[in-house]
Amino acid sequence: MPVHTLIGVGYDSNIFVVTGDEPIIVDAGTGMHTRKVLDKISTMAPGLAPKTIVLTHRHIDHVGGASEMAAKFGAKIDIHEADAHSVETGDLRSTAASTFGCALKPMAVNHLHDGDIISTGDHELKVLHTPGHTIGSMCLFEKESGILISGDTVFANGVGRWDLPTGNRSDIERSVKMLLSMKPKHLFPGHGEVVYDSASEAIKESLTMLGEF
Numbered sequence: 001m002p003v004h005t006l007i008g009v010g011y012d013s014n015i016f017v018v019t020g021d022e023p024i025i026v027d028a029g030t031g032m033h034t035r036k037v038l039d040k041i042s043t044m045a046p047g048l049a050p051k052t053i054v055l056t057h058r059h060i061d062h063v064g065g066a067s068e069m070a071a072k073f074g075a076k077i078d079i080h081e082a083d084a085h086s087v088e089t090g091d092l093r094s095t096a097a098s099t100f101g102c103a104l105k106p107m108a109v110n111h112l113h114d115g116d117i118i119s120t121g122d123h124e125l126k127v128l129h130t131p132g133h134t135i136g137s138m139c140l141f142e143k144e145s146g147i148l149i150s151g152d153t154v155f156a157n158g159v160g161r162w163d164l165p166t167g168n169r170s171d172i173e174r175s176v177k178m179l180l181s182m183k184p185k186h187l188f189p190g191h192g193e194v195v196y197d198s199a200s201e202a203i204k205e206s207l208t209m210l211g212e213f
């Protein structure tokens with residue numbers, strides 16, 4: 001499954017473009033660099049017309065650019081139901097928008113649930129609800145190629161923070177262990193470098209750092 005990576009600039013999350021008959025974009029950055037991001041996307045995949053922007057969780061560094069991107073492409077925005085209310089109401093605190101000094105306009109979103117399938121036409125990504133970083137954090141997993149898009153639940157070098165509003169340490173531990181049980185091969189995290197071929201090893205190490213594995 002072709003996944004194109006735009007490593008986050010400044011505070012922006014990484015942004016992933018999954019191409020196919022029905023391309024999707026995963027995460028949208030803070031919104032501070034959306035123009036540049038859109039330029040990069042049009043250079044990378046000319047004429048790309050994603051119909052869906054999937055947000056891995058409610059935090060501003062992932063959702064801030066979503067409205068502008070959705071308007072540009074005429075796309076809908078998907079987010080797990082447990083994080084949906086915060087972006088529908090533009091809640092500055094639990095999205096961390098106030099911490100980043102960002103504005104967040106309420107946005108209309110489609111609610112995702114654990115086990116939902118998002119199709120790119122060529123491939124199917126399964127929604128995995130992974131609470132812990134936020135209560136509505138989710139990952140996308142494509143079984144055939146072993147691709148895991150993990151948001152801020154787990155990175156190349158550690159697990160996500162659990163001390164922010166709606167975060168929970170035992171939840172994130174359980175979520176990361178569940179992800180490991182899927183035996184992912186490639187890890188596309190919300191921040192930092194992508195891990196090719198050794199995703200499970202990286203996740204195991206991240207759990208070790210948590211002191212629980």
Ligand SMILES: [Zn+2]
Nearest residue numbers: 013061152190
């Ligand atoms: Zn983040």
Ligand SMILES: [Zn+2]
Nearest residue numbers: 057059133152
């Ligand atoms: Zn986050």
